[in-house]
Amino acid sequence: MNDVKLTSTLAFRLGTLGAVVTERFSARLTAHDLKPKQVGLLAVLDSGAAASQLDIAKLMNVAPSLVVSLADRLEELGAVRRERDPSDRRRQTLTLTARGRDLLSACTEAAAEIDAELTEGLGPEEAEVLRGAMRKLAGRHGLPAD
Amino acid sequence: MNDVKLTSTLAFRLGTLGAVVTERFSARLTAHDLKPKQVGLLAVLDSGAAASQLDIAKLMNVAPSLVVSLADRLEELGAVRRERDPSDRRRQTLTLTARGRDLLSACTEAAAEIDAELTEGLGPEEAEVLRGAMRKLAGRHGLPAD
DNA sequence: TATTGTTATACTCTATAACTATA
C-alpha cells in the first residue's frame, strides 16, 4: 500500500507554496506598477547575464514575443533603455537605468520582507539550511544560483 | 547599500522553483489526462476535509465556478461521484470513487518521483530539514500540513 | 431573502505563427 499523501510531498508543497508566495510578491509589486515577470527581467539585466532580447528570452524560458511586451512596459516606466546594437542592427540591447535599479532595489526589499514572514516560525539553523537547500535546488534546475 | 540580490531571496526561489516543479508535475499528469488543480481536488476529497463544492472552493482558494468545471471533468473520468445532499438539496456532495483513488495514488507516485529528483543532490539530513521546514511553512500559510 | 451550484462572459497571461528589417 502507498499511504504517502500527495499533500505531504515536496513537489506539492513547492508548487502550492510557490503560488502563494508569488501572489504575495505580486500584491506588493502593484505599488510600483510592476508584475513578477517584469521584475524578473530587471534582475536578468542587473546580473549582466544577457542583454539582447533573444538571449533574455532564452534565459527566462519565455517566448521572445513576451520579452517585447515586458520591455515595452519597462521602457514606458523609464526602467530600461532600448538601443540598437550598432554592430548588428537587428539586435536590441536593453540596459537598466538608475530608475530601473531603484525599482529593482525596492522589489528586492519587498521580497526580503516576505522572506522574514516566511522564516518567522523557523529556528535560525533551520532557516539557514532551508536557504542553502533552496539555493542548491535552484542551481540544479536552471535558476540563478547566486 | 542593499547588495542583496532578488534572485537569492527565498521568495524568488520559492516562486520560480514552484513554477518549474508544477510544470514538471503537470507534464507527468498528462498520462492520466489530469491537470494539477484536478488532482488537488482529488486530494481534498481524500483528506475528508470537505465534501460540498462550496466548501471545496473555500479550501482551495478558488472560485466556486471553477470547482464546477473541475468536478465535471473528474466525473467524466469516473474519478468522483456527484450526489445531491438529501438533507439540503442545494448541495452537491462529491466523493472519490475507486478509480479516483487509483488516479490519486498514481499522481502521488509521480510527485514522489519528482521529490527524488529534487533531493538527489542534497545530503540526507539536509533533505530531512528541508522537508520539515516546508511542512511548517505550508501549515503557516493555509496549506495542508500533514 | 439567503445560499448553493451553474452558466455566460470577460480578463490575464503567454505561446505560436506571420511579418519586417537586417545580416
Next chain:
DNA sequence: TATAGTTATAGAGTATAACAATA
C-alpha cells in the same frame, strides 16, 4: 537564406456576474 525583433492571433486558466433551484 537565416536571424532578431515585432505584431497579430489564439489558447489556457481562472474570475466575476447573472441566473436557477432550494432553503
